Amino acid sequence: MDTLSLKNFVNGLDLNDIGLRVGASLVVSGVLAFALSTLQKAKALTGQIDPKLGDRLRVHSLYRTTSISCIVVSLTALVGACFLHHDANSLFALSALFALPGLPLWVYYLNHRVFLDGTGITVTNFWGNAQSLRWSDVQGASFSQRTHYLRIEDRDGENVNIHDSIAGYNIILEFLATYTNVSLNN
Secondary structure: OOHHHHHHHHHOOOHHHHHHHHHHHHHHHHHHHHHHHHHHHHHHHHHHOOHHHHHHOEEOHHHHHHHHHHHHHHHHHHHHHHHOOOOHHHHHHHHHHHHHHHHHHHHHHHHOEEEEOOOEEEEEOOOOOEEEEEHHHEEEEEEOOOOOEEEEEEOOOOEEEEEOOEEOHHHHHHHHHHHOOOOEEO
């Protein structure tokens, strides 16, 4: 690139457009940092609990496939927006449109897990926070038709919520029937 064409390029830059691109890059970087930190939480928790059961009782792989597809389309649109100057705003909007569902689905797939054994149940939520209950302390269980969450409560008022999209959901119900005297309320 010669000096004259570089000067024309610099003179043709729109500072608002540059600000939009920098802002979009910062947002994507922040979201990726959040996704990586939740992945680290999930890895740390998996190391503490039997990984064979944890892999079986995880959100359905459709969440992973959908989230990765959305993220790929979003990143492709973002890269296209950075290099195609004539239609950058539309590509930024397309990138955001696919990133908004894709990233939360990916985090949900990584974090929402259920770990079972003969003594209790541990559930990690969307944020990667773990809650545990001992089977001997379980007082009740109910299923919400509206939200599709199974709620298991103990004597102290603590509870775990498990979405029915967990692969192996019937195993949770079998453990509940085997290790507690609780019947499921709808």
